[in-house]
Amino acid sequence: MSEEQNPTVEEMEQDSAAAESASAEGSSDNLSELEQLQQKLEAAEAKAAEQLDLAVRAKAEMENIRRRAERDVQSAHKFALEGFVDSLIPALDSMEQGLAHEATNDESKAMKEGLELTLKMLLDALAKKQVEQLNPMGEVFNPEFHEAMSMQESPDHEPNTVMAVFQKGYTLNGRLIRPARVVVNKSKPTVNTKA
Structure with a gap:
């Protein structure tokens, strides 16, 4: 084997440092992506909770209107x-x-x-x-x-x-x-x- 084919220790150290640097950059990109996904998830959960609250309130209001209408009809029959x-x-x-x-x-x-x-x-x-x-x-x-x-x-x-x-x-x-x-x-x- 010739020296040209075998990498030197220096070259191997440089390659290793470059790989670590690339790995660190990749993990920081992954971390930033994960944080963004977490924020989007929290925003979606907050919006879903808000929509559920609105739906529950609307259902309760409809139930109150139905009861009030029934009471009015009963009263109208009772006192007609x-x-x-x-x-x-x-x-x-x-x-x-x-x-x-x-x-x-x-x-x-x-x-x-x-x-x-x-x-x-x-x-x-x-x-x-x-x-x-x-x-x-x-x-x-x-x-x-x-x-x-x-x-x-x-x-x-x-x-x-x-x-x-x-x-x-x-x-x-x-x-x-x-x-x-x-x-x-x-x-x-x-x-x-x-x-």
Whole structure:
């Protein structure tokens, strides 16, 4: 073998140094690429999390809208008769006022019976539609359902109880349409001094 074919130690050291230098440059390029990929991955994950959050919020909002619409429809069904019932109340009041008068002869007694039956049929029909008549006679005064027209003292009644009813009240599915107009006892309870 000739010297030209065999590399010298110097040449081998130079080649080794060049290879190490190239390897170091390649690994630094690989490191920079890896950092870029890591940053892109983090950005993509942040965007995906943001999009998921938006999707979850949109779904929750749609669910709220659906529930609200269902509630509105139920309420509309439940209270659709309110105006109609409100317009019937004066007729009911008139019938009850007519029934309050005493029948003096056979003809007026027959008319009164017919009026009582008509009123009962009408109240029964309204009850089927969840309309309730409030007749609080003898009950404790409740400002949510009763309207005090006056207050009087009476030893025969408990304090704060309804002594008389001017007009009966009405509710539809628990919602007040008209309060009962009443007279309330304002006397204080008697204190028993005997022991």
